[in-house]
Amino acid sequence: MSVLLKDIAEKTGFSINTVSRALRDDKKLSESTRKTIRETAEMMGYVRNSAAALMRKGTSNEIGIISGDSSNPFFAEVVRGIEETAKQAGFRILLLNTDEDPEREADYMKMFVSMKVAGILIVPVFHDDMCQKIYRTISVPYYFVGRHVEGITGHSILHSDIQSQYDVTQSLINKGHRRILYIVGPENISNTIDRLNGYLKALDNNGIPRDPDLIIRTNGHIEDGFASINRALNRSLNFTAVACFNDLVAMGAIKALSENNYRVPEDIEVFGFDNLYISQFMQPSLSTVDVPKFALGKIAIETLLRHIDDPQLPYDDINLNTRLIYRKSSARNRLSLKEGSL
Amino acid sequence: MSVLLKDIAEKTGFSINTVSRALRDDKKLSESTRKTIRETAEMMGYVRNSAAALMRKGTSNEIGIISGDSSNPFFAEVVRGIEETAKQAGFRILLLNTDEDPEREADYMKMFVSMKVAGILIVPVFHDDMCQKIYRTISVPYYFVGRHVEGITGHSILHSDIQSQYDVTQSLINKGHRRILYIVGPENISNTIDRLNGYLKALDNNGIPRDPDLIIRTNGHIEDGFASINRALNRSLNFTAVACFNDLVAMGAIKALSENNYRVPEDIEVFGFDNLYISQFMQPSLSTVDVPKFALGKIAIETLLRHIDDPQLPYDDINLNTRLIYRKSSARNRLSLKEGSL
DNA sequence: TGATGCAGGGTTAACGTTAATCTTATAATT
DNA sequence: AATTATAAGATTAACGTTAACCCTGCATCA
Numbered sequence: 001m002s003v004l005l006k007d008i009a010e011k012t013g014f015s016i017n018t019v020s021r022a023l024r025d026d027k028k029l030s031e032s033t034r035k036t037i038r039e040t041a042e043m044m045g046y047v048r049n050s051a052a053a054l055m056r057k058g059t060s061n062e063i064g065i066i067s068g069d070s071s072n073p074f075f076a077e078v079v080r081g082i083e084e085t086a087k088q089a090g091f092r093i094l095l096l097n098t099d100e101d102p103e104r105e106a107d108y109m110k111m112f113v114s115m116k117v118a119g120i121l122i123v124p125v126f127h128d129d130m131c132q133k134i135y136r137t138i139s140v141p142y143y144f145v146g147r148h149v150e151g152i153t154g155h156s157i158l159h160s161d162i163q164s165q166y167d168v169t170q171s172l173i174n175k176g177h178r179r180i181l182y183i184v185g186p187e188n189i190s191n192t193i194d195r196l197n198g199y200l201k202a203l204d205n206n207g208i209p210r211d212p213d214l215i216i217r218t219n220g221h222i223e224d225g226f227a228s229i230n231r232a233l234n235r236s237l238n239f240t241a242v243a244c245f246n247d248l249v250a251m252g253a254i255k256a257l258s259e260n261n262y263r264v265p266e267d268i269e270v271f272g273f274d275n276l277y278i279s280q281f282m283q284p285s286l287s288t289v290d291v292p293k294f295a296l297g298k299i300a301i302e303t304l305l306r307h308i309d310d311p312q313l314p315y316d317d318i319n320l321n322t323r324l325i326y327r328k329s330s331a332r333n334r335l336s337l338k339e340g341s342l
Numbered sequence: 343m344s345v346l347l348k349d350i351a352e353k354t355g356f357s358i359n360t361v362s363r364a365l366r367d368d369k370k371l372s373e374s375t376r377k378t379i380r381e382t383a384e385m386m387g388y389v390r391n392s393a394a395a396l397m398r399k400g401t402s403n404e405i406g407i408i409s410g411d412s413s414n415p416f417f418a419e420v421v422r423g424i425e426e427t428a429k430q431a432g433f434r435i436l437l438l439n440t441d442e443d444p445e446r447e448a449d450y451m452k453m454f455v456s457m458k459v460a461g462i463l464i465v466p467v468f469h470d471d472m473c474q475k476i477y478r479t480i481s482v483p484y485y486f487v488g489r490h491v492e493g494i495t496g497h498s499i500l501h502s503d504i505q506s507q508y509d510v511t512q513s514l515i516n517k518g519h520r521r522i523l524y525i526v527g528p529e530n531i532s533n534t535i536d537r538l539n540g541y542l543k544a545l546d547n548n549g550i551p552r553d554p555d556l557i558i559r560t561n562g563h564i565e566d567g568f569a570s571i572n573r574a575l576n577r578s579l580n581f582t583a584v585a586c587f588n589d590l591v592a593m594g595a596i597k598a599l600s601e602n603n604y605r606v607p608e609d610i611e612v613f614g615f616d617n618l619y620i621s622q623f624m625q626p627s628l629s630t631v632d633v634p635k636f637a638l639g640k641i642a643i644e645t646l647l648r649h650i651d652d653p654q655l656p657y658d659d660i661n662l663n664t665r666l667i668y669r670k671s672s673a674r675n676r677l678s679l680k681e682g683s684l
Numbered sequence: 685t686g687a688t689g690c691a692g693g694g695t696t697a698a699c700g701t702t703a704a705t706c707t708t709a710t711a712a713t714t
Numbered sequence: 715a716a717t718t719a720t721a722a723g724a725t726t727a728a729c730g731t732t733a734a735c736c737c738t739g740c741a742t743c744a
Binding site for chain 3: 362394396
Binding site for chain 2: 002045047048049050051052054055070071073076077079080083092093094095096097110111113114115116137139222226248251252254255258277278281282283
């Protein structure tokens with residue numbers, strides 16, 4: 001039913017092989033032959049059967065990407081960094097989304113392996129036996145983007161989660177805060193673990209006792225930030241600052257504070273994490289940690305491509321730097337906090 | 343290098359065919375045989391070569407999705423609606439993103455056809471010769487999600503763009519607005535065209551002259567809303583309400599208004615379109631048109647699956663209803679506008 | 685002038701899986 | 715007991731493309 005090389009061969013009088021070569025710009029065919037064939041193919045509506053091609057060639061020109069939560073704009077920005085470079089290198093990108101479900105992660109990994117993609121970029125969960133087994137045995141080049149996996153080293157491109165959350169917390173402490181609410185992200189992902197540890201470490205180093213009440217576990221979505229703050233306010237936890245797992249949570253938090261007639265940052269300061277593009281447009285604009293998302297994607301794909309080129313290349317973790325961004329949801333300095341005005 | 347059916351066959355003593363059948367849960371093999379084979383395969387780390395399988399079978403269990411702009415959370419919400427149903431039906435989802443570039447759209451369409459996906463869901467541009475040619479000749483089942491394409495009928499799942507934008511505009515007019523700024527979306531997509539027409543039609547029907555100055559063309563991103571308002575304010579266009587192509591633009595618009603010390607909605611009302619999940623968390627929360635995004639995705643995949651099941655099934659456009667959502671960025675009624683307070 | 689090289693193209697044999705068709709032993713039927 | 719049906723598995727032939735190798739004729743060179 002569909003047009004095959006054979007059909008084009010019959011129509012043009014060339015052999016199947018020559019047709020195949022012409023359509024691949026392969027080797028030395030006369031310019032006129034190539035042109036004749038290409039035009040005929042176009043005219044007949046030929047579309048290559050990539051399954052057959054792939055089976056013969058053994059490897060494809062596709063990069064598989066497995067995202068953990070594509071509803072978070074964070075990821076869209078990372079993919080932007082991946083796309084351009086991949087395209088220039090002649091690779092196409094296939095996107096899959098796990099919703100942080102390890103089973104889907106394992107399933108999709110197998111699927112990409114089965115498809116013989118050239119390489120895989122993954123936003124993985126932290127711990128899962130099946131997944132870890134796959135990562136240990138797989139022969140397709142892969143890298144973790146912005147996260148790391150328990151027991152697997154050398155395959156991560158990271159962005160200083162611990163240090164960044166430490167810095168945020170220290171910055172708040174410097175301004176005099178002692179009761180800092182921390183809204184934790186989804187469990188079983190390395191960012192959550194690392195950022196929480198950064199927060200705790202800063203408390204410890206400053207001799208501030210850890211208060212379990214001030215640590216609220218969530219799924220890292222916008223509504224979680226909203227709900228967390230409402231609950232915290234109801235319980236009169238008496239906090240003066242909120243550090244959030246990510247910008248989305250911070251957005252929900254600010255909304256809840258505002259609805260309860262707390263002024264941000266005069267009454268309560270709020271810090272996010274990620275520096276989503278929209279965060280500068282929030283009201284008030286959000287203070288946050290700038291994660292170089294585009295660069296993260298770009299470096300990830302560049303590194304992956306190097307490994308695709310040279311399978312012998314040794315793997316190594318990469319760590320990117322972040323920077324704190326002070327906007328309107330946090331006070332400029334200690335003074336402004338004391339005065340209760342910005 | 344990788345484990346093949348042949349290897350498992352040799353190891354277990356069964357034929358290749360039997361191994362293949364066991365791994366596919368095909369037909370009637372004795373339970374013990376199936377189990378032996380499956381366990382051996384698992385142990386040996388077998389992964390099916392899907393290219394070979396696909397070549398033989400001729401069709402895959404994958405649904406291709408081509409998004410126009412995956413940086414817009416709108417799409418993530420639509421995909422949610424698609425994913426669940428697709429998964430239950432045993433299909434996997436492959437995601438591609440065009441950034442509204444017709445060339446990429448055509449390229450990706452060919453790619454999916456080449457991959458023999460079972461069906462395709464597309465968020466297409468409105469006019470492009472190459473793409474339209476493909477849509478006219480392709481034999482893989484497909485549907486346009488939330489948009490329509492010039493000259494192609496019966497393949498769209500829509501959501502009342504014209505009527506909805508008409509309603510928004512009429513609602514603003516009812517409250518006494520006469521100078522309503524309209525921020526237009528990206529060119530060459532049907533939503534932009536339809537919504538603009540809805541706006542214009544409402545003006546016409548109410549005898550309000552069209553003022554070209556009040557119509558600002560953008561790419562539909564958040565920064566466009568911001569920039570548009572700043573420019574409009576600089577030119578003293580004297581508008582009292584802003585209707586936006588989408589919620590993202592509205593978010594930027596509100597930010598710009600607020601930075602210029604205009605109160606929303608007391609001084610200027612703002613209406614979005616889409617009802618993104620985050621819109622309820624904006625400050626002020628955004629009045630908008632609720633597009634049933636999850637349902638859109640769900641109905642799209644359900645319809646597509648029906649066509650995959652029965653290729654003879656005739657195609658037909660589907661139109662979903664929307665509803666206006668009044669939140670804090672718009673005034674409740676005419677009175678409150680006049681009084682300048684909510 | 686004969687050998688040589690190469691441009692331009694043809695032949696043939698895979699790639700790994702699955703579907704259609706066979707085979708055989710055992711169970712069910714009359 | 716002879717026949718038929720069936721369960722369980724084996725054989726064989728594709729699927730459409732690509733890569734390795736082979737062929738031919740003309741131009742080039744000593």
